Amino acid sequence: MNTLNKRTLLKTAALSAVTLAVLAGCGKKEEAAPAAAPAPAAAPAADKLKIAFMYVSPIGDGGWTFQHELGRKAIQEKFGDKVETSFVESVPESADAERVMRDMAGQGNKLIFATSFGYQEFVQKVAADLKDVKFEHATGYKQADNVATYDTKTFEGAYLAGIVAGGMSKTKTVGIVASVPIPEVVRNINSFVLGAQSVDPSIKAKVVWVNEWFSPPKEAEAASTLINGGVDVMYQNTNSPSVLKTAEERGARAFGKDGDMSAFAPKAHLGSAVVDWTPYYTKVVEDTLAGQWQSGSFWWGVKEGAIDLKKIADDVPQDIKDRVEKARAGLKDGSFAVWTGPIKDNTGKELLAAGQVADLKFLTGINFYVAGVEGKVPGTEGK
Numbered sequence: 001m002n003t004l005n006k007r008t009l010l011k012t013a014a015l016s017a018v019t020l021a022v023l024a025g026c027g028k029k030e031e032a033a034p035a036a037a038p039a040p041a042a043a044p045a046a047d048k049l050k051i052a053f054m055y056v057s058p059i060g061d062g063g064w065t066f067q068h069e070l071g072r073k074a075i076q077e078k079f080g081d082k083v084e085t086s087f088v089e090s091v092p093e094s095a096d097a098e099r100v101m102r103d104m105a106g107q108g109n110k111l112i113f114a115t116s117f118g119y120q121e122f123v124q125k126v127a128a129d130l131k132d133v134k135f136e137h138a139t140g141y142k143q144a145d146n147v148a149t150y151d152t153k154t155f156e157g158a159y160l161a162g163i164v165a166g167g168m169s170k171t172k173t174v175g176i177v178a179s180v181p182i183p184e185v186v187r188n189i190n191s192f193v194l195g196a197q198s199v200d201p202s203i204k205a206k207v208v209w210v211n212e213w214f215s216p217p218k219e220a221e222a223a224s225t226l227i228n229g230g231v232d233v234m235y236q237n238t239n240s241p242s243v244l245k246t247a248e249e250r251g252a253r254a255f256g257k258d259g260d261m262s263a264f265a266p267k268a269h270l271g272s273a274v275v276d277w278t279p280y281y282t283k284v285v286e287d288t289l290a291g292q293w294q295s296g297s298f299w300w301g302v303k304e305g306a307i308d309l310k311k312i313a314d315d316v317p318q319d320i321k322d323r324v325e326k327a328r329a330g331l332k333d334g335s336f337a338v339w340t341g342p343i344k345d346n347t348g349k350e351l352l353a354a355g356q357v358a359d360l361k362f363l364t365g366i367n368f369y370v371a372g373v374e375g376k377v378p379g380t381e382g383k
Helices: 003-025 066-080 095-106 116-130 154-168 184-198 216-228 242-250 277-289 318-333
Strands: 047-055 083-086 111-114 134-136 147-152 173-178 206-207 234-236 252-256 271-277 298-302 307-310 350-352
Touching: 003 271, 047 066, 047 095, 047 277, 066 083, 066 147, 066 252, 066 271, 066 277, 083 095, 095 111, 095 116, 111 116, 116 134, 116 147, 147 216, 147 277, 154 173, 154 184, 154 234, 154 252, 154 271, 154 307, 154 318, 173 216, 184 206, 184 234, 184 318, 206 216, 216 234, 234 242, 242 252, 277 298, 307 318
Parallel strands: 047 083, 047 111, 111 134, 134 147, 147 298, 173 206, 173 234, 234 252, 252 271
Antiparallel strands: 271 307
16 A cells, blocks of 8 residues: 555544544434545556667677667667666677576566677577567577567678778778678678779778687787788778777778777778667567567668768768768668679679679678689688
């Protein structure tokens, strides 16, 4: 019973006692008052939707995980008391991921975002046991009744950055510090090169793999290797700003990826391909609160505001900025697709004929380098 109702009953009892005393003094018999109707029970507060995020790197990485964290904060602010969010950072893509997700579910979380590709098999395993929990797996491709997958078209941001690189490289050789050799990373490498070659078809590219998502020392070492090999503009598919910092130290130029990394190396910074998870996270939470969450595969890009090249450096020529804007506008209205033929791989094999647009199967299975990129994708040697 709440405080207000207690006070009401105490007042009623006191008034009744006074009335009885007065009537008794008058010698008049008092009829028993009908029992007061019980106060209606207060409606129980609606349960909050508990939401947990699992991150592969620290939230201070300035890139991939930092952007997911911004998305988490955004939905906490938007939905207020309707949700309760939490996160665990630096979770390896190993059995630790399964342990963390089971712990999250044990704490009452009914919606869990697993934000790295390597969590995929652990998400599938845990989701099979916990049917009352909904899972959202970033960059994965395996769904289930309670597992949806989602991603941003980071290759569109890589392509826009490539346009700038093609207009800024003096050595005509660009470089990429790559993380883990999976199709999404290879797709980004190639898209960056295609963007550069859209400005200057003679552009060549070198790639150094570090085989980790977040390893600042390895990323810095890889960047130095590229610069030593003649690269003067670099892109990255890793999570820290080490590539940019190395570029600044060595007098090269580079891009931020996933987050705005301009503050880390203002002289070297040419632009940042920034991912914004907020639109998608907002939709998922709205659907879940409305009881309309559905499994599926969701892939948002420039059109949906999920990726864009931001803070292009002041010294980038206006005609290059205009090229970026034209491509951006085409991606938004659907009149342009990055992977449109003619496109050949670096052995000369035609992959897409002139005018042919890659379909989803093609895009999600890329394991080759386009023409102009040195070497072979790890794991494909000898094939």
